[in-house]
Amino acid sequence: MDKVPMTVRGEQLLREELDKLIKRRPEISNAIAEARELGDLKENAEYHAAREEQGICEAQIRDIEYKLSVAQVIDVTKMPNNGKVIFGATVTLIDVNTDEEVTYRIVGDDEADIKANLISVNSPIARGLIGKEEGEEVSITTPGGVKEFELDSVDYV
Template identity: 55%
Template sequence: MKRPPMTKKGADRLRTELDRLKSEERPRIIAAIAEARAHGDLKENAEYHAAREMQGFIEGRIQELEGTLSHAEVIDVTRLNAGTRIVFGATVDLSDEDSGEEISYQIVGDLEADIKQRLISVSSPFARALIGKSEGDSFEFQAPNGTRNYEITGVRYED
């Protein structure tokens, strides 16, 4: 089985979340369950059931993060030497040739993708259209709202 790629920065972000869940959230929920138990009858104790449900979510997320981090191939993108060619981890500056809008995206692993932070999944159609191209190339992309034309104005590998 191929190990999914992940940037070092993405892995660090997941480790931070995992540490917070284990050191802050888990103990807080255990205390809430103990307090709710002290209130007596558990059958009709909404606080107890809510705390148990939250505990299930937290434990599930902890397992998911541990599994992700143990299976991921963490790549330090600052050590990639791809020049101006686009590969996993690249931050790509684009110019929309139709609107003139400038935009940047970093190509990251599936589990760390977050479009709001301009982190796009390596398996997304847009990232697949970028990979292998170089700074100065122009390309056409079939977006849901129509065909877009882009020019690649910069490629860099930074953390």
Template identity: 65%
Template sequence: MNQIPMTLRGADKLREELEELKTVKRPRIIASIADAREHGDLKENAEYHAAREEQGFCEGRIQEIEAKLSNAQVIDVTQMAGNANGRVIFGATVTVLNVETDEESTYRIVGDDEADFKQNLISVNSPMARGLVGKVADDVTVIKTPGGDVEYEIVKVEYL
């Protein structure tokens, strides 16, 4: 399997979720299954079936996170700042200005699993990130969006 680029923050978040699943959720589900078993006939025991289903989801998520972490190429952008020479790279936080609307936005370029547009975390594979990577402050780039081409000026590049 190919290595998956991931920020240090993203990897830490996955490790926290994994710890929570293994130390809190898994034991709670096991207790729920044991408790439901005591109610007798398992064929018609809704609590038992619900707990088993939840266990399946939990174990699946544990395996998924472990696989992602084992294939993660964790990138600490603060360590790469010196080599980046002010360029937009994976993990960088970029402030852009929409030339047409004069609206400023700030995005952090992250791995696919970390992307969350509501939190301004954009995937390195998104059209926006692809249009920004390699650019420096004061560069102007055109991003293809569903609504047409949009011109952005890069205001600031940070390695946080």
């Protein structure tokens, strides 16, 4: 079984979500018990809704537990700061053509959220940046075409 890289923050968020779901179990069980008392289960919408909610909750719990079991948590703050782009690093890029500046943090697949500038380590941009150093110019082939960036800074926070 291959390990999947994850940041410390990503692990923390998954554990918090798991705790919330586990705390919902008794509430769902109570809802099922109350719905059973209403009578005929074949035509009892409350019962079926509660059972469906239970199934969804249990599936989410299993999914999170699996993700945590295969996670390799990487604490970038404990890595040597050598100016190279690695998993978990925050990079500031300057588009060579437009002088537009953008900052990304390279995270695991499950943590990726482009709206929050969190990009997957498996994305074209991250793959093109890994191993590069501050000050380098990088050409990255993206789905939108080739982009030219200058690697302005690399932070390990």
